[in-house]
Amino acid sequence: MKKPTFKTDEQGRIIFGRFEYVLQSLIFLSLVSFAIETLPNISPQLRKSLGRFEMVTVTIFTIEYLLRLFYGKPRLRYAFSFFGLIDLLAIAPFYLSTGLDLRSLRAFRMLRLVRLLKLVRYSAAVQRYHRAFVIAREELVYFGIITLILLYLSAVGIYYFENPVQPKIFASVFHSLWWAICTLSSVGYGDIVPITAGGRVFTFFVLIIGLGVVAVPSGIFASALTQAKETEK
Amino acid sequence: MKKPTFKTDEQGRIIFGRFEYVLQSLIFLSLVSFAIETLPNISPQLRKSLGRFEMVTVTIFTIEYLLRLFYGKPRLRYAFSFFGLIDLLAIAPFYLSTGLDLRSLRAFRMLRLVRLLKLVRYSAAVQRYHRAFVIAREELVYFGIITLILLYLSAVGIYYFENPVQPKIFASVFHSLWWAICTLSSVGYGDIVPITAGGRVFTFFVLIIGLGVVAVPSGIFASALTQAKETEK
Amino acid sequence: MKKPTFKTDEQGRIIFGRFEYVLQSLIFLSLVSFAIETLPNISPQLRKSLGRFEMVTVTIFTIEYLLRLFYGKPRLRYAFSFFGLIDLLAIAPFYLSTGLDLRSLRAFRMLRLVRLLKLVRYSAAVQRYHRAFVIAREELVYFGIITLILLYLSAVGIYYFENPVQPKIFASVFHSLWWAICTLSSVGYGDIVPITAGGRVFTFFVLIIGLGVVAVPSGIFASALTQAKETEK
Amino acid sequence: MKKPTFKTDEQGRIIFGRFEYVLQSLIFLSLVSFAIETLPNISPQLRKSLGRFEMVTVTIFTIEYLLRLFYGKPRLRYAFSFFGLIDLLAIAPFYLSTGLDLRSLRAFRMLRLVRLLKLVRYSAAVQRYHRAFVIAREELVYFGIITLILLYLSAVGIYYFENPVQPKIFASVFHSLWWAICTLSSVGYGDIVPITAGGRVFTFFVLIIGLGVVAVPSGIFASALTQAKETEK
Numbered sequence: 001m002k003k004p005t006f007k008t009d010e011q012g013r014i015i016f017g018r019f020e021y022v023l024q025s026l027i028f029l030s031l032v033s034f035a036i037e038t039l040p041n042i043s044p045q046l047r048k049s050l051g052r053f054e055m056v057t058v059t060i061f062t063i064e065y066l067l068r069l070f071y072g073k074p075r076l077r078y079a080f081s082f083f084g085l086i087d088l089l090a091i092a093p094f095y096l097s098t099g100l101d102l103r104s105l106r107a108f109r110m111l112r113l114v115r116l117l118k119l120v121r122y123s124a125a126v127q128r129y130h131r132a133f134v135i136a137r138e139e140l141v142y143f144g145i146i147t148l149i150l151l152y153l154s155a156v157g158i159y160y161f162e163n164p165v166q167p168k169i170f171a172s173v174f175h176s177l178w179w180a181i182c183t184l185s186s187v188g189y190g191d192i193v194p195i196t197a198g199g200r201v202f203t204f205f206v207l208i209i210g211l212g213v214v215a216v217p218s219g220i221f222a223s224a225l226t227q228a229k230e231t232e233k
Numbered sequence: 234m235k236k237p238t239f240k241t242d243e244q245g246r247i248i249f250g251r252f253e254y255v256l257q258s259l260i261f262l263s264l265v266s267f268a269i270e271t272l273p274n275i276s277p278q279l280r281k282s283l284g285r286f287e288m289v290t291v292t293i294f295t296i297e298y299l300l301r302l303f304y305g306k307p308r309l310r311y312a313f314s315f316f317g318l319i320d321l322l323a324i325a326p327f328y329l330s331t332g333l334d335l336r337s338l339r340a341f342r343m344l345r346l347v348r349l350l351k352l353v354r355y356s357a358a359v360q361r362y363h364r365a366f367v368i369a370r371e372e373l374v375y376f377g378i379i380t381l382i383l384l385y386l387s388a389v390g391i392y393y394f395e396n397p398v399q400p401k402i403f404a405s406v407f408h409s410l411w412w413a414i415c416t417l418s419s420v421g422y423g424d425i426v427p428i429t430a431g432g433r434v435f436t437f438f439v440l441i442i443g444l445g446v447v448a449v450p451s452g453i454f455a456s457a458l459t460q461a462k463e464t465e466k
Numbered sequence: 467m468k469k470p471t472f473k474t475d476e477q478g479r480i481i482f483g484r485f486e487y488v489l490q491s492l493i494f495l496s497l498v499s500f501a502i503e504t505l506p507n508i509s510p511q512l513r514k515s516l517g518r519f520e521m522v523t524v525t526i527f528t529i530e531y532l533l534r535l536f537y538g539k540p541r542l543r544y545a546f547s548f549f550g551l552i553d554l555l556a557i558a559p560f561y562l563s564t565g566l567d568l569r570s571l572r573a574f575r576m577l578r579l580v581r582l583l584k585l586v587r588y589s590a591a592v593q594r595y596h597r598a599f600v601i602a603r604e605e606l607v608y609f610g611i612i613t614l615i616l617l618y619l620s621a622v623g624i625y626y627f628e629n630p631v632q633p634k635i636f637a638s639v640f641h642s643l644w645w646a647i648c649t650l651s652s653v654g655y656g657d658i659v660p661i662t663a664g665g666r667v668f669t670f671f672v673l674i675i676g677l678g679v680v681a682v683p684s685g686i687f688a689s690a691l692t693q694a695k696e697t698e699k
Numbered sequence: 700m701k702k703p704t705f706k707t708d709e710q711g712r713i714i715f716g717r718f719e720y721v722l723q724s725l726i727f728l729s730l731v732s733f734a735i736e737t738l739p740n741i742s743p744q745l746r747k748s749l750g751r752f753e754m755v756t757v758t759i760f761t762i763e764y765l766l767r768l769f770y771g772k773p774r775l776r777y778a779f780s781f782f783g784l785i786d787l788l789a790i791a792p793f794y795l796s797t798g799l800d801l802r803s804l805r806a807f808r809m810l811r812l813v814r815l816l817k818l819v820r821y822s823a824a825v826q827r828y829h830r831a832f833v834i835a836r837e838e839l840v841y842f843g844i845i846t847l848i849l850l851y852l853s854a855v856g857i858y859y860f861e862n863p864v865q866p867k868i869f870a871s872v873f874h875s876l877w878w879a880i881c882t883l884s885s886v887g888y889g890d891i892v893p894i895t896a897g898g899r900v901f902t903f904f905v906l907i908i909g910l911g912v913v914a915v916p917s918g919i920f921a922s923a924l925t926q927a928k929e930t931e932k
Contacts, residue, residue, distance in 0.1 A: 038406040174734060178433045183886055218452060414670050424656060454685075505870075655889040681914070
């Protein structure tokens, strides 16, 4: 019997060619099926079909994993690579859950999401984003720190203004932190809102300073991306 | 009898000169009239006037369509062009609806909106945006995919945090997806809000990562537009 | 008696030197006083004080206006200039309201706000923003049009999805337009929210397309500002 | 006994080497402990532990302060420097509060937050942000003024539209100002929303103009940061 051979990339990973698209579609479908399973009122019949589909996808992913494991170069190296671990985590819960009760199975299943990360491998352009991230890393880290300091100071400030008037809503600095996150991200759910004059004036200053700070990183990253694109040429 | 001749552009489409502005105004007015018709308490008299106005506009658009059809170069080519189909769809519902009952007519009328797309044809600057879009297409596609992955992971994550506490509001991954869309776009209607500590911390991380990701594409497009403008010179 | 002389700029407008800062402060204070007057429960005494302050400011602005009118070069030219008209409108309501009843006076007073525009005159940097605006004008206009089309299409789309389920809230295309404005600006008050699955999926697509479109103009303007700054050197 | 010597930077400030990281961690932990203390239902035991931890941190910060004070070059200069004052303010409340009642102590404790500012000193990259800020200062100031004018005009406008219909919610120009802040920052809590057609159309125009204006400064700052980075090379 002739041993099959596979094309591999420079890191010794198998390239399945057009079949990669089939794998990607399968990952996508298994994610949709996962979401459908969470619907509260689905029929037992549909649940059964989804279970069967799950079995098929896991089988295919297992075959893929074994092929990558034994036919990659050097052999078994894949097992300890980043994507090898992800692929294992994405199929392991299925095998481990047999014999366990349904609930724990459900918790394990969440790991099935890790399959999503496999999508990332297939795109070449991810490299550019990685480079852009490296270029902008320092700035992003410092802006991250400044944002955290700002969130903390905003939370403490609003706590002192609003806690005496709304002791249930602004119950602690942690509750205020939730307000600070919602406000500085400009999401503003409206579940926790300052009502004192002082708290509103404080919010004004927080927004004036904060929105600027929060918006800068995306500008930094966009310019880093332009830089990363230029170095390609 | 002398056959009329029309100026045509390089693609053989008739250019009506200043009359094009009349057509644009008519499109605009027919859209306003469409919106007024949806008002719940309008008088029968107004409804009648709007119907009459509709008849006039459709007549004019029909004449325009026929002229474009028979006097474009080469003849009838217009019928199979993109805008030819749009123009047909924009007037067809009016003729098809006669004899049908009012409700179905209303559904057909929605197609009248397609007229709006005709506005696009008349502007030359659209070309630049098209070029900018071509330049940035690859980035926009990848950022689109990353955004979708982020939305999915956010939805699954918040589902596990909030579903046990708010089973009616975070009823499934699809409900959570609505939350993820509202939150990552920073719209934050406030109809579906995390209340657990875990869910709020998770929201914080989703926002930290997500707002950056969501904001990058517009930066990419703006820089692509600058590039597109420079190539014009 | 010696006729007083004033320094004038190249357009023949009087420059008051350091006194200009006094005038600006006075404009600011009159705006604050205007806001205080709208407070529902202010004491009659405070209202009286505010009225007296109003009288003082109007007197000073009147003197300023007359000086500008008679000592500008050429004489009286100021009366027909842009800021001359604004200055007149900013003081006229005070004189016109005497003899009229209080309510109409209040409506007239709103014109007092025009004084705010006087602030603009005093800043030299406004010129740069004006130049940046001229550079980016074309783009801003086209993006304005695209935004309007997007708002309209979003409003009609959500109307068809939500009107049958929420006939009171999404009562007409105009009500839906309010939703579209709140959503695409990512303000999201939460007073009008889609609840159908179709409406939510539609909202998703509207946001994906819309947030990009809405965010581009500010990027365009920022780059125009950089350009405008460079031309200064 | 040999007098200890410390490495100092070019401004004569002591550099503690790796111990600086310990100090930073301690600042971070004292901030977390401060937040935990505000939780409404913590056990007396935990409160006691937090108090003890507070004592330890204050002791360490006091030693640090004294070392900086006596071994910095020239001696005692640190006492009147910016960070010297911050360090003093960050530890002073602890000593001053002994003998005072608990509530006032709590208010004093807020000053403990000033410690946070010490974090800033330890990062070298802050210099770049400072330079970027200097570059963009003029623009940021003018855009700040334009934003304030816009907020004021928006508040007065919406007041005239909504006050007659919602006299309790849009009670004065100051209440409207809160609406203007929430809307132009696109936070949109939804606690104060226009309901008249006029108010909504006005909101539309405010958003069209306002969102652009509000978004420009972050673009300006991002480009200034790029400039500041280039001057480093």
